[in-house]
Amino acid sequence: MAVKPEGTPCWADAMFGDVEGAKRFYSDVLGWTFGESSSEYGNYTQAYADGKAVAAVVPPMPGQEGHSQWCLYFASPDAAATAGRIRDNGGEVLMEPMQVGEFGTMCLAREPSGAVFGVWQAGTHEGFEATAVPGAYCWAEVFTREPSRADAFFTAVFGYSAQQIEDDAIDFRIFNVGDNAVLGRMRMTDDFPPEVPPYVNVYFTVADCDEAVARATKLGGVLRFGPVSSPFGRMAALSDPQGANFSVIDITTTEGEMPKTKDVS
Structure with missing residues (x-):
């Protein structure tokens, strides 16, 4: 798959205090199956619909426990440049661009009215492997x-x-x-x-x-x-x-x- 144009939603994940409970819920409601959790990356676990990667679940990082929430990521060819525009236009960068192994670079931000979102600069992980099909x-x-x-x-x-x-x-x-x-x-x-x-x-x-x-x-x-x-x-x-x-x-x-x-x- 080609890397998505800048500003296109390309990935979604959520932190859950009870990851196993979340996996049971979404597997029944959306038909997801789950890959192995990656201890190297905070037990990040990908979800699949009909064998295609469509989302991920992860336990909260220390200090981030609390309300669970889905986070949508927007594609960027340069996460650092996008972070700069976020600041220049009144947004807040919550997590500076961080390289995630060979998978890509992520950034978390809050737009001026308060909604939180992510930015993803693709490496080997280009984002959704399927969209607009059941479970995706x-x-x-x-x-x-x-x-x-x-x-x-x-x-x-x-x-x-x-x-x-x-x-x-x-x-x-x-x-x-x-x-x-x-x-x-x-x-x-x-x-x-x-x-x-x-x-x-x-x-x-x-x-x-x-x-x-x-x-x-x-x-x-x-x-x-x-x-x-x-x-x-x-x-x-x-x-x-x-x-x-x-x-x-x-x-x-x-x-x-x-x-x-x-x-x-």
């Missing part, structure tokens, strides 16, 4: 209470073009790399409790949304929204038993017309 990553959205700050930041750091959904009921923006939509941005309404911080919501593809929700809730997951049908697929938002938010979507079951958009960049 499909889409992501930045949920924020300060959309103007997030919008200015992401377009400046990754050079995105942007389109706004023409709908008075929601404030939703789509970021593009070339002709490809790669990321959404949703303004958090008062429906979100004030203690919920801005975050990046990762969507994983499933063959049947309702079935995935049923499996997740049976295993202690919490249904946050849906299932609902949309022009993009039938989807639902969940929290896993350790509190990590994620969404599932069946992209084969669509309903309604695509929303109208207008260019804003």
Whole structure:
């Protein structure tokens, strides 16, 4: 696989206090299998869908125990240069670019409105080996209470073009790399409790949304929204038993017309 264009989501991982519990949950809900944990890299363990690497789970590093959360990584040809742009545009670099063996270089950051994300400069590990198939990553959205700050930041750091959904009921923006939509941005309404911080919501593809929700809730997951049908697929938002938010979507079951958009960049 070729290295993904700059700003394209390329990998996702999450820290879990109970890694074995997370593996049981996601293997049942998303059909994942897991590789051997790498003690050299903090027991980092890759997840596979139909033999393709699609994500990873890892125990928290000392001092980082607490709320579990999925982290989405964006491709960069030069993580150090991206870190510089993050700082220059009001973001915070939480972890300086760090080489991970021959696999690549990673960086963790927080955009000005508060959502945490990663940057990945590929080495031998180029990122997702599959997307938009059952068990694999499909889409992501930045949920924020300060959309103007997030919008200015992401377009400046990754050079995105942007389109706004023409709908008075929601404030939703789509970021593009070339002709490809790669990321959404949703303004958090008062429906979100004030203690919920801005975050990046990762969507994983499933063959049947309702079935995935049923499996997740049976295993202690919490249904946050849906299932609902949309022009993009039938989807639902969940929290896993350790509190990590994620969404599932069946992209084969669509309903309604695509929303109208207008260019804003």
